[in-house]
Amino acid sequence: MAGDEIWYHGVGPERGGRAILIEDAAGHELGVLRHVVHHSPTGMTWGYAGSGGADCARSLLVAALGDRARCPECAGTQKIGYDRNARKDVPYDPSRPDDFEPETVGQCWCDDGYRRLPYQDFKFELVAKWGAEFRISRSDILTWLSMHADWEG
Ligand SMILES: [Zn+2]
Numbered sequence: 001m002a003g004d005e006i007w008y009h010g011v012g013p014e015r016g017g018r019a020i021l022i023e024d025a026a027g028h029e030l031g032v033l034r035h036v037v038h039h040s041p042t043g044m045t046w047g048y049a050g051s052g053g054a055d056c057a058r059s060l061l062v063a064a065l066g067d068r069a070r071c072p073e074c075a076g077t078q079k080i081g082y083d084r085n086a087r088k089d090v091p092y093d094p095s096r097p098d099d100f101e102p103e104t105v106g107q108c109w110c111d112d113g114y115r116r117l118p119y120q121d122f123k124f125e126l127v128a129k130w131g132a133e134f135r136i137s138r139s140d141i142l143t144w145l146s147m148h149a150d151w152e153g
Helices: 051-069 119-125 138-146
Strands: 007-011 019-023 029-032 079-083 088-091 134-137
Touching: 007 051, 007 138, 019 051, 051 119, 051 138, 119 138, 134 138
Parallel strands: none
Antiparallel strands: 007 019, 007 134, 019 029, 079 088
16 A cells, blocks of 8 residues: 555745645655645644644645545535434535425534544644654554544544
């Protein structure tokens, strides 16, 4: 599996501005890490524990988890409601509004459609300590998550 490893590579200002590149095991660039905006609309940073570091940490966890980062209650839609047919709360589906009890449809208590991830801990333990440039693999992130006892994923 080592050949399939994905690396997240943060480059500093000396490389033309801060960016987090996604690279394969050979160092080839596959793309740029998507910024999942929550605390810091102006961008992701690292090497300190502020809001840009929080967004960096959260975006890395979301990227490493892929579909598993999505909130299981609302399936990422951020809305849930009581489905009369299924007889339980399910992700709200706007294409079949009549199946839902209208007064039960509401905002999901998740993080913008994502699971509540321990990204603040990830920030303090790792992101805040990184220098101008960093590299972390998807495996390293998933290992960190698996050792994080209070994460339910
Ligand atoms: Zn949700």
